[in-house]
Amino acid sequence: MNRHLISAADVSRSDALLILDTAEELASVADRSIKKLPTLRGRTVVNLFYEDSTRTRISFEAAAKRLSADVINFSAKGSSVAKGESLKDTALTLEAMGADAVVIRHGASGAPHRLAGWVRGSVVNAGDGTHEHPTQALLDAFTIRRRLRGPVTGDVRGRDLDGIRVTIVGDVLHSRVARSNVLLLSTLGAQVTLAAPPTLVPLGVGTWPCGISYDLDAELPKSDVVMMLRVQRERMNAAYFPSVREYSRRYGLDGERMARLPEHAIVMHPGPMNRGVEIAADVADSPRSTIVEQVANGVTVRMAVLYLLLGGAELPAISTTGVER
Amino acid sequence: MCAATARVGVEVLDAEEIRRALTRIAHEILERTHGGDEAVLLGIQTRGVPLARRLAGRILEFEGLDVPCGALDVTLHRDDLRLRPARALGHTDLPAGGIDGKTVVLVDDVLYSGRTIRAALDALNDLGRPHAVQLAVLVDRGHRELPIRADYVGKNLPTSQREMVRVLLAEVDGADAVLISEVARA
Numbered sequence: 001m002n003r004h005l006i007s008a009a010d011v012s013r014s015d016a017l018l019i020l021d022t023a024e025e026l027a028s029v030a031d032r033s034i035k036k037l038p039t040l041r042g043r044t045v046v047n048l049f050y051e052d053s054t055r056t057r058i059s060f061e062a063a064a065k066r067l068s069a070d071v072i073n074f075s076a077k078g079s080s081v082a083k084g085e086s087l088k089d090t091a092l093t094l095e096a097m098g099a100d101a102v103v104i105r106h107g108a109s110g111a112p113h114r115l116a117g118w119v120r121g122s123v124v125n126a127g128d129g130t131h132e133h134p135t136q137a138l139l140d141a142f143t144i145r146r147r148l149r150g151p152v153t154g155d156v157r158g159r160d161l162d163g164i165r166v167t168i169v170g171d172v173l174h175s176r177v178a179r180s181n182v183l184l185l186s187t188l189g190a191q192v193t194l195a196a197p198p199t200l201v202p203l204g205v206g207t208w209p210c211g212i213s214y215d216l217d218a219e220l221p222k223s224d225v226v227m228m229l230r231v232q233r234e235r236m237n238a239a240y241f242p243s244v245r246e247y248s249r250r251y252g253l254d255g256e257r258m259a260r261l262p263e264h265a266i267v268m269h270p271g272p273m274n275r276g277v278e279i280a281a282d283v284a285d286s287p288r289s290t291i292v293e294q295v296a297n298g299v300t301v302r303m304a305v306l307y308l309l310l311g312g313a314e315l316p317a318i319s320t321t322g323v324e325r
Numbered sequence: 326m327c328a329a330t331a332r333v334g335v336e337v338l339d340a341e342e343i344r345r346a347l348t349r350i351a352h353e354i355l356e357r358t359h360g361g362d363e364a365v366l367l368g369i370q371t372r373g374v375p376l377a378r379r380l381a382g383r384i385l386e387f388e389g390l391d392v393p394c395g396a397l398d399v400t401l402h403r404d405d406l407r408l409r410p411a412r413a414l415g416h417t418d419l420p421a422g423g424i425d426g427k428t429v430v431l432v433d434d435v436l437y438s439g440r441t442i443r444a445a446l447d448a449l450n451d452l453g454r455p456h457a458v459q460l461a462v463l464v465d466r467g468h469r470e471l472p473i474r475a476d477y478v479g480k481n482l483p484t485s486q487r488e489m490v491r492v493l494l495a496e497v498d499g500a501d502a503v504l505i506s507e508v509a510r511a
Contacts, residue, residue: 018413025398025414034451039401157416307401312411 004116004123005305008134008183013160016188020142021157023297023304029066030300040069043310046099048090048115049126050076050106055271055295056126056136060103063302069310072099087111091118101310104128109176122309130174130202130235136270137180139301141188143290144225146297147266162189167219168210170229170251170278173200174236177270178229182210195219197251199240216251220260227268228253228279244277254280258288266290334491334506338480343463343501346479347376350461351383353477358428361390363456365424369433369445370398370415375496376463377432393420397431399444417448424453430477434492436462439473464503466490 005011011019029035045064049057057073064071074094076082081090087106094102101122104112109129116123127133141161148164149156166185172178172194182192192210194201205212213219220226231247241247253267261267267279267289275281284291338346358364361384368377374396381394398415400406431445442460449455461477466484484490484505493502 022414025416028417032452036451037401038447039406308411310411311401311406313407313409 003309004112004125005134005309006112006116006123006125007132008137008180008187011134011138011184011187013187013189016138016141016184017158017160019138019301019304019308020145022308023138023142023301024157026303026307027297027300029303030296035066036068037066038068039307039311040064040067043069043100044072044098045069045101045103045306045310046072046074046094046097047126048074048094048102048104048106050081050104050111051127053105053127055298056105056133059295059298060124060126060135060302062299063306066299067303067306067311069100069306072097087115088118091115095119095121101306124305124309127176129176130179131176132180132183133176133270134180134184135298135302135305136177137184138305139294139298140177140181140227140268140270141184142301143268143294143297144185144190144266147290147293148224148264160189161185164190164224165222166190166192166225166227167195167213167216167223168192168227168229169195169216169253171200171231171240172196172205172229173202173240174232175229179208181227182208186210190225193219193223195251197241197247217257217260220257221262223261224265225268226253226261226265227270228273230270230272231274231277248277252276252278252280253283255282255286258283258286261288268294271295334489334504336502337482337505338464338503340495340501343479343503346463347379348383350477350479351380351387354380354430354459354461355384355388355390357459357476358430361388361392363426363428364392365420365422365427365429365455366392366394367397367419367424367429367431367445367449368395369431369441370396370400370417372434372492372494372497373397373432375494376434376461377430378496380430380432380461393422393427395420397445397448399441399448402444402447404440404444419452424449424455426454426456428457428459429455430459430461432461434463434494435490436460436465436473436475436478437468437490439469439471442473443471463492464490 099121103124103126105126106128109131111128112125145156149159168178186209195213195216269291355361366377368374381392384392396418398417459476462475463479465478466482487508491504
């Protein structure tokens with residue numbers, strides 16, 4: 001039994017569809033005058049953020065509040081962590097306060113996994129180091145399904161992403177979003193290709209269920225989705241490319257490159273953007289960009305995750321063991 | 326829900342009797358809503374939804390009046406969520422005109438403890454402010470745990486709490502029937 005959401009690798013195809021379909025139903029809540037459901041009344045969700053974040057923390061907070069859960073925000077700055085408290089001791093404190101779920105963002109890959117062994121509640125990974133960010137992958141899958149399946153079939157519930165070609169571009173090496181997306185999107189049937197400079201492709205990428213290309217221009221005409229990654233300068237401890245301008249020229253998405261995409265293709269970015277580096281401003285603001293939509297969908301998808309992990313009895317509805325591929 | 330549900334138990338209403346009960350309820354709804362102009366039929370997931378559609382069909386047939394018809398999923402408002410693992414959500418689909426100021430007729434298959442209807446009333450509260458809410462059920466089997474009653478009843482069915490009442494509908498189960506059986510499920 002697994003009651004946590006730590007890695008997109010643990011999410012089976014049926015669980016992923018359950019989450020996306022649940023989110024599809026919950027999406028209507030955002031359009032109502034009363035954006036609130038009583039479902040998680042009396043449950044406590046702790047946002048444990050060791051790294052800076054705006055959208056993810058606010059998104060989880062909004063999701064929990066729309067389901068009537070109590071939310072405790074904890075950021076490492078200005079807390080006992082600054083005095084040297086360990087993750088385990090912080091976890092035990094939260095445990096004693098009766099947290100039903102801990103949403104954790106941490107700079108160290110694997111921190112949520114460790115935390116899951118210490119607390120009784122559910123642990124949701126909101127980004128750990130360069131490892132994973134599973135709810136981002138879920139909201140991206142949700143956005144892709146709505147944008148590309150919606151106009152064709154109307155009702156997208158129960159549909160997977162079979163045959164959709166996704167190109168993930170840029171700093172894959174430092175990206176937890178890329179890894180989670182490769183795992184989840186391929187579980188849902190999409191064909192994922194990474195397009196990145198050789199220096200920004202992680203070791204061991206050969207075992208990932210995706211293709212690799214060093215030439216973005218060759219991939220564009222055969223992409224239904226282009227997902228631009230942020231160049232994570234704060235994690236770069238060496239010179240991975242000669243200059244920002246050169247990176248931008250070879251791997252940045254500008255208007256000219258966007259014109260080479262198929263008619264229906266969409267442009268995604270997990271945010272925050274470096275306008276003018278990996279994505280040009282006019283591309284980010286174009287109608288083909290889903291960047292703002294992704295933020296709105298993030299709340300909906302996180303509501304679905306919290307509902308499925310906390311809404312029922314002890315045993316959650318999404319069994320994250322026994323992964324089927 | 327699987328297509329052809331096993332027919333276990335004694336049949337207490339057959340397809341013809343269900344048809345007649347719905348015809349009567351449709352007439353009663355027209356009477357009690359003064360012609361049905363401001364009425365909205367809302368079926369409660371799962372089997373209330375086809376029942377609501379059938380009632381809307383009858384009303385269209387009798388009076389040529391197209392009563393707005395929708396679906397309501399009450400899962401997120403239930404009081405027994407923590408007794409079972411989290412459930413998949415059904416689809417909530419409100420008619421285009423909404424429910425504000427309307428007479429909402431909730432439609433469900435079986436009225437038992439009344440807890441589903443309480444959840445539905447809570448859900449309605451978040452969706453708008455109807456002028457009035459009424460309840461139509463195909464079967465009222467008694468054993469209420471809340472002060473809730475139905476305005477339109479297809480059949481009052483005295484039961485013991487150890488018995489199970491199942492409504493089968495062609496749209497979901499392949500055929501129409503109401504069955505009663507001794508506790509067949511744990």
